[in-house]
Amino acid sequence: MNCFKTCPLVTGVVVFSIIISAVTFVAKGSIYADYSSGYDPAEQPLFVVMIKGISDGVMPWQIFDKESVAARNEDSNIEDVAAILGDVSGNDVSGNDGSGSEEAAEEVQFKEVTDDYFADALFIGDSRTVGLSEYCEGLDEQATFYAKVSLSIHSVLVNDFLKDEEGKKMTVDEALERDEPYGKIYIMLGLNEMGTGTTETFVAKYAEVVARIRELQPDAIIYIQSIMHVTEHKSSNDKIFTNERINERNEALSHLANNVDIFYLDMNEAVDDENGNLLEDLSTDDIHLKASSYERWHQYLLHHAIVKD
């Protein structure tokens, strides 16, 4: 029986499955090492490891390319958590938190402002900030938004989701370098990375990002906004997205503020119920504010502004 003649599709699928499984088996220790760590053979076919790599741009033929294999290995060394931590402890941003920020926090004088305060403001964030730009006209008319669904503290500076005048892709890092100086930069990030790393690695990366933004925009007031809570329903039915874990990370974030030119804004005050969960009425999916609820966030920002004399 000629398999290719009787059942070409079945034969093709079977042969191809075997080939990609074999390739994955060979490459899982080298170019796909990063992807095979979380792989559970009971849950998924082996080639899923390779597909996840391919979607990140790691092509199987790179295994023949000695340099990229070597680069890959180097890469994973650089991304070593300990290295990041060591790096940041000498960094001035996190260096500030030891100096009695509790006391300083009491001294912060927030003022009430009007929408024109945001004329020289930049908002950086994930889908929640995207929502703010889309459903808060007052803000959107005034401020600039560098926000994207699924943005995380790890991708915020390197993801080239912005476009310059000529339509060329650019990163937030590049944009901040060429933009006119901003007066205020608001950041809300942290939900997408809840499932990865620890509070320490998250805050270390956050500190690094803040430091880089400070370097690019030396005169801007940087507002670190708390990671917005999820509803009680989500929090109690999920292992990753719990308000307990969000609070832990927020607490750590609050210490990044120096209350001189970096401030921490606990915007959850504007949307929480009495138990510290996102009010159920404000959200239909337990994670995002619905369109009509963004006004609360807006009002909170209007009432929590730093005005330099």
Next chain:
Amino acid sequence: MISFSNLTFIFRFLPAFLIVFYVAPVKFRTWTLLLGSLIFYAVGSVDSVGNIKLFPVLLGSVVVNYLFARAVRGVEGKKKKVLLAFIVMIDAFMLVEFKLLGQFVDKNLIPIGISFYTFKMISFQADTYNGKIDSKPLFKDVAAYFCMFPQVVSGPIMRFSDYSDNLELIPGAAKSSKEEIFAHIEDGLKYFVVGLGMKVLLADHYAMLWKEIGTIGYESISTPFAWIGAVTYSLQLFYDFWGYSLMSSGIAVMLGFPFVVNFDHPYSSKSVSEFYRRWHATLGSWFRDYIYIPMGGSRVGRIRIIFNLLVVWLVTGFWHGVTLNFILWGLILFVIILCERFVVSKLPGFLKSIVGRFNVLILIPLTWVIFAISDAEMLLNYFKRLFPFFGAGIAVNSNDYIKNLGIYGGLLAIGLVLLVPHVFKFFEKHRKNPLIIICLFALFWVSVYSLANSAGNPFMYFAF
């Protein structure tokens, strides 16, 4: 792995099962099918909701139904009728009870697939009573028919006569040659791949857009976006279920069963009643054969016809879900079908077809919105945005639809093009053509690629 669009199912369970099924001697094949189906069901219940405790519900109802069918076959006259009525009541009561429990007590109390396997059981009892099942079926056949894994979760509600047409299961029947077996598998796989593509590449992405609309809040969407939403949800439902049905029928074909048509290009229908003969056809014909016709069907007076239709549509609504929106959905379809029957049918030809098309292409998507939203206030909000005569919404971004058409416009266009029957018919007719086979091969791997990237990573689809 209770779903077919799951890599463990596609790359492990299905190939392993096919090998065992065909390598086993013919006399063991039915047992293989039964055992494989029970494993599929048990493993699936464990990892989908963890309600393996409800596994005995399936086993128990299989045994009870088999015993009753034997009893019905053994007696005559009035006693036979009483027995039939009794077992049908048991099946129906079991379905209603679990649906109510699932709705009002705990959603994990609904046994997977109960809506489908109880309907199979009732049809089996009625067919036994009517003498449509000739030879005395063996327990293994009845059990395998009720439980067979291609159908146990969501149908199609195949009849027993289609089951017993499968010569691969009958010892002594002309046995297929190796070539014929591989031809079955090849043909089944083609339908499976098309269904998989519909489900993974179309329906799952439409679901993201529909969810996005929910996140914004229905009171805050622009009117164009509300209409795009109605189309999106309609397409999602269609490709999810048609895709599932093609996968199911494809697997059944691999096992030697006849191809069961569950969706026959419903959106090309010229009236709503035609639409429902072609949409989820095995359910529609079930209602026709086991409710509508036994009640007298259309060969009764006008009032009685109206009553019969009302019963059918109320039960249809309830079968889909216990909340009020499903009852409302059924009632509205009842009204539309009544109008078609008694008013539209008297219109002149061209007007009749215009009204009919309007009903199918505009009213049906609106009825799906009712089907989708179980909360009365939210449903009302949605309709206020569809028909913005009652004031503006809250915090509406009037450009919302432009952004989303930019993201989903292409996929929606593909879904709309596939509504035209010729596209699918072209595939069916030329499915042995090497070019089509290459396309199917590509479609399969693109679907797998998409599945692999979302697998174990719930944020692939719903990143924040």
